[in-house]
Amino acid sequence: MPSPSASGLLVAGTSSDAGKSVLVAGLCRALARRGLRVAPFKAQNMSNNSMVCLDGGEIGRAQYLQAQAARVVPTTAMNPVLLKPGTDRRAFVVVRGEPAGTLEAGDYAAGRAHLAEAAFAAYRELETTYDLVVCEGAGSPAEVNLRSGDYVNMGLAREFGLPVVVIGDIDRGGILASLYGTWALLEDEDRALLTSFVINKFRGDVSVLEPGLAEITARTGVPFHGVVPWLLDVWLDSEDTLEVGHWRASTALSATARDRLKVAVVRLPRISNATDVDALAVEPGVDVLVTVDPAVVEAADLVVLPGSRSTTSDLAWLRERGLADVLSRLAASGRPVLGICGGYQMLAREIEDDVEGRVGVVPGLGLLPIRVEFGADKVLARPSGTWRGHEVEAYEIHHGIARRLPPPPGEVADPPAVQGFLDGWNDGPVWGTMWHGTFENDDFRRAWLTVVARAVGSEWQPTLDAPGFAERRERMLDTLADALEEHVDIDALLAPTRVGTGADVSAGTRSQSR
Structure with missing residues (x-):
């Protein structure tokens, strides 16, 4: 079972791009607005989308954005291990923001003990500094072939007694099977840490979905704590290059619109x-x-x-x-x-x-x-x-x-x-x-x-009174946080943590003590 006063929670997913990064960003903004000092964390990213922190270290772009959502300064502790694929069988390793050699495909499952140590040390650093650490998993926690060396999904949750929220993208189809299959493939000790399911990108009448959710809860014992609607105007920095350009045009470029x-x-x-x-x-x-x-x-x-x-x-x-x-x-x-x-x-x-x-x-x-x-x-x-x-x-x-x-x-x-x-x-x-x-x-x-x-002879002109990019990003983060406050039981997600039910979270108790 998760610790009754866990220092954080883990957002895992049924697959890559299920919505983990977005849910973490939204939670960071929602909790920051509640007065909590919260930090994002991802033990290991595999992504070529990265950013340079003010201290000169490199981290995943998603964690940089999540720190902005939390209204805190991004640091390398928030993404201590970054793997940047160079070929199909080799990744360049970044540890605490600095290059640290390469990782070959054959070493991925078992050759990462030193990376786990760096990741756990970074988490301990954050948990002593912030009220809560909102962690993002990688891929799926049900990748049983990688479980023995895992330190970003259930390995992280087991190390720190974290409650685990599993999010699934209903737009992909097969959501109930994906959620049930994730639960079924986990070891008993890992399964005991699952405290919530959340559905992402839902369009339609929730009442049609509810019987299926009730059945999954009956079979797994894991409650559903939210159904997040499709948010058309929310697209955020992605770490998954399979999803480049969430905003991308769906048709060929027009050859006639000269403005x-x-x-x-x-x-x-x-x-x-x-x-x-x-x-x-x-x-x-x-x-x-x-x-x-x-x-x-x-x-x-x-x-x-x-x-x-x-x-x-x-x-x-x-x-x-x-x-x-x-x-x-x-x-x-x-x-x-x-x-x-x-x-x-x-x-x-x-x-x-x-x-x-x-x-x-x-x-x-x-x-x-x-x-x-x-x-x-x-x-x-x-x-x-x-x-x-x-x-x-x-x-x-x-x-x-x-x-x-x-x-x-x-x-x-x-x-x-x-x-x-x-x-x-x-x-x-x-x-x-x-x-x-x-x-x-x-x-x-x-x-x-x-x-x-x-x-090129285009008649295009800038719209000078249009919102700036930073303003639009802030609006998206607030829109996302608003949606989570309305459609997700955030208090239920936080209940197993040290800022959960019964804790004084009105003004960020840990931040006031520093």
Whole structure:
């Protein structure tokens, strides 16, 4: 059974992308609004979407957002282990925000004892600092093949006596079987920690669902403490690259609406920090489509090459798909192409990689006059700068270092079109920067998109009185918290914890004592 005064609770899921990250973010905001000092925690992420904390350490983007939801400063303790897939069989390991080697597929189940130690130490750090720790599991707790080395799902719950909430996405279908199957596959000691089921993304009449919920509770003894409705306007930073662009357009980009701006984002196989384009997608009149279709890319006003965890491998994929030729044609015709981090590196004339892909020297797309060399040390930074008078704050996560090549023989100076751009370069219609997160700066985003629109003859103009990106994110977090307060019995979820029923949670008792 969970500890009667557990320091936290664990939100597990029936699968990846079941809604764990969203539920944790919503709980963090709801509890913060109640006056609690709450921290998010995920013992281990496997994700290429990450963020740099103010102390210079790297954590999963979802945990960074959850800390913002909790209105606390994000730290590396909130995501002590981050695995960044580089190939289908190898992941790069980040421990407490710093690179810590690689993990091979064969070592995944049993070769992680040192990572578990780091994760448990981080949790202990948080539980002594905050009123409550809201933990997010990974994948499903019913992955019995991984149970012996688990420290992020039931292994974490057993270590700290945490009550476990299991959330399932009803939109996927088979929700009752998924919830029952999760319970049935757990060991008795793990099963005893399950205290709640929650349904996510429900559309329709709840009364139709209720007989099924009652039957599952009768068979498992686990009560349902919430049915969260489908929240159309809530999409939050995801750690799951299978779900890039929750906001994404569902149809091909329009070829006729001249007052709109059409943006194609190339969905690279090892796409990284795809959240860079979220702010583009919420800009009024900007249509964003994540795609691998060369025809869609060629029809766009702007093409974005996002970050990549395997730059040279994804560059080879661009060539295999015919997308490299499309990008060259677009640039030659004057249509804008933007590369961010790994995408920027692909635009180089030459790439030397003996670190990430270990392929030596390979030709880049040749669209920017730079050479990229991969260094052993990872760059983790929170840079700031300006572009045409607009302030820009960003973050950097990369091994590749881009250097400007000198003019070709016979040219005494750079062509006038080559200019600096956010610590990167711009050559005519081609733009590149190592900086992530630049489009979250509202004034810069709108000014830069205006330049893009004029270059392609679009009549798009920014809506200056539209909510800014940070404001929209705050609204989404509050909307999510409102939905949980209305549709989830939060008090029941908290009951087995030290801030549960009978505890003085009106003003955050632990935070007042510090």
